[in-house]
Amino acid sequence: MGENLTRNLLVAQSGGPTAVINSSVSGIVAEAIRNERVDDIYGAVNGILGVLHEDLVDLRLEDPSCIQKLSQTPSAALGSCRYKLSERDYGRLLEVFMAHNVRYFLCAGGNDSMDTAHKIAQLAGSRNYELRVIGVPKTVDNDLMVTDHCPGYGSVARFNAIATRDSGLDTEAIYTSDTIKIIETMGRDTGWITASTALGKDGEDSAPHLIYLPERPLIAETFLEDVKNVYNRLGRVVICVCEGLKNERGEFLAASPKEIDTDKFGHAQLGGVGEFLVDLVSKNLKIKARCDKPGTIQRVSMVCASQVDLAEAYQVGQLAIAKAVEGENDKMVTIIRKSEDPYESENGLVELEEVALRTKRFPETFINKQSNYVTDAFLKYAGPLIGGPLPEYAHLRKQRLSKQLPQYV
């Protein structure tokens, strides 16, 4: 870039919030402040919509302690949006960049946002406007290509690991009621999030006992058989299911009252797959069931955030601006797994085109043969991302006293 150019930075957050996307912004701003080749530091209010409507804030005017505290603040502090840009919109974005001398554009988001970022980079190039565009990976769905994993995933995984373990102890304690529990997690299209519920399992008979992923259709008969088998063995069942479960016909299990054979398996209902399965279990197995559905709480829980995830989110932010200044453009920062034990990662770059609009599928090798649990390969992959082992709980030995009285009947 020309030596006398004003080189301002604009950062935008995109899509669903996570526990750590603010940590990325914190890393970006901290690094940008240190870098003398960055002039002003701007943030887009509510993501790309803020750029369109020229609703920008000056991040150099924020208190440094506030920028630091961002790394411990969940959700998206600048605001985000879900918005599909038109051709005309792209032209406007460039106008706004030009009006504010934006030469570095960093966008934290998922595969849609990487597509947007890529198109902006292409357009700027074709118009000879000097702009460096770098994507910062972010999604609890963990479905970006090339990168080993996505910032946001380790924390939603840790939340679900902890919540499932705790909720499993709850089910274990009250053995006279609520003996079947269904935990509904996010992750509409892929099983990454639901699978993470297995990361807290601390014993053969501990929760979760069954996991159903959207990569496989849920077949009511098989499901009920699985549940009955665990129930007969343990007297309780904790079942983790993905909100995006579908039946054999590819229909969402909670979208319409016609989803599955209603005569045989009771009437369907609105209100999510969790409540749907509660109904299915109650009606067919005659055992009381209940559903926990943490919903959006799972993706923005700071008390459950993974330290590994928080640190990596910060690093991808730092690297993004450093690389933009060095001259990189039209790329996304990736995380590369460097060693397993102890877990270490490093960062790389990938062409935005390679990640835009594409989805990393949940590997077949991570699903067990019965399609009702994850494999050890998944646990090995995801274990380090939740930031070390969970706090250990007490497990009583429960040495029984010998009975002195006849059996009570």
Place this chain on the structure above:
Amino acid sequence: MGENLTRNLLVAQSGGPTAVINSSVSGIVAEAIRNERVDDIYGAVNGILGVLHEDLVDLRLEDPSCIQKLSQTPSAALGSCRYKLSERDYGRLLEVFMAHNVRYFLCAGGNDSMDTAHKIAQLAGSRNYELRVIGVPKTVDNDLMVTDHCPGYGSVARFNAIATRDSGLDTEAIYTSDTIKIIETMGRDTGWITASTALGKDGEDSAPHLIYLPERPLIAETFLEDVKNVYNRLGRVVICVCEGLKNERGEFLAASPKEIDTDKFGHAQLGGVGEFLVDLVSKNLKIKARCDKPGTIQRVSMVCASQVDLAEAYQVGQLAIAKAVEGENDKMVTIIRKSEDPYESENGLVELEEVALRTKRFPETFINKQSNYVTDAFLKYAGPLIGGPLPEYAHLRKQRLSKQLPQYV
């Protein structure tokens, strides 16, 4: 008691699990081990059912580190149950006590359990069997009489304060979708738990914006009006509701398809009041709504446990066995609020009869005039119980840049 009597202790956990009921057991066992007037230390497996069926464990055989770790382990490690005892059952309980020289019986539970404990004390007295019965208060519902509050409540309150704040930031971030969020909490009959969602509110416009308690019927028209008002002001609404909400006719809002005027407010559905209200809002206000329902996760979350609650739960356990040894009987330990700022509590005793089967109502003075939020009096009461202020989040000043371009339309 006679000097040569074998004086064994039996402890039982009862009713729904909490984050801190194991802390009470930890306190009981630690204190009992130190007290030379306690011989063996037994635990009942699955509460009073374990006593009936003589399913008892020897807690002196547990590793001391395990007893200590119990204070950081949620749910009920000995197991619990919900079971209504018959007349005949009481006789059997006494037989089991006699067979194992149980002279101290400590029961951690709610108002049903206190009734059971009271009846056991009465029966032992009438049969001249020397037994000291002490109740240990425990319930997330916070509805025991006399005691200022109940162990378990501070932690479920802290969970809900944190979850609502986090989930509120989530709603605030994505301003183009999911702009109405309903968080369904536990607390079927009283508003104690739902009210606690207000304890994390850190600004006038922060979540929660509306709170509906079971002490007031939910009137659909008023509810929709409230929601619309907040929405028009902020463009988003976070609404916390109790699972036990009823309509004007006293019917649960999720129990049957006939609950409220279905022609006017759309069809009702199973699956909890949260999903019911999502449907009501979506159909009548034409704004996308979603529901978070943490369910049992809220009552057994150790990462969200209140340090005040954990400590008090331990103390009521310690005091229970100390007082039993001193000769107290047929009483429950209470918590007395000693000072407000800094918050301090001390313990007392109350006759079991005074708390058995009775319910402490959520005070009228804790509900606002519009019946859609709590009062400052509630915040003052409950604030200290969640163990100090929540970790502070970053709040950006968001100093706007002046616009350089015409408005984009």
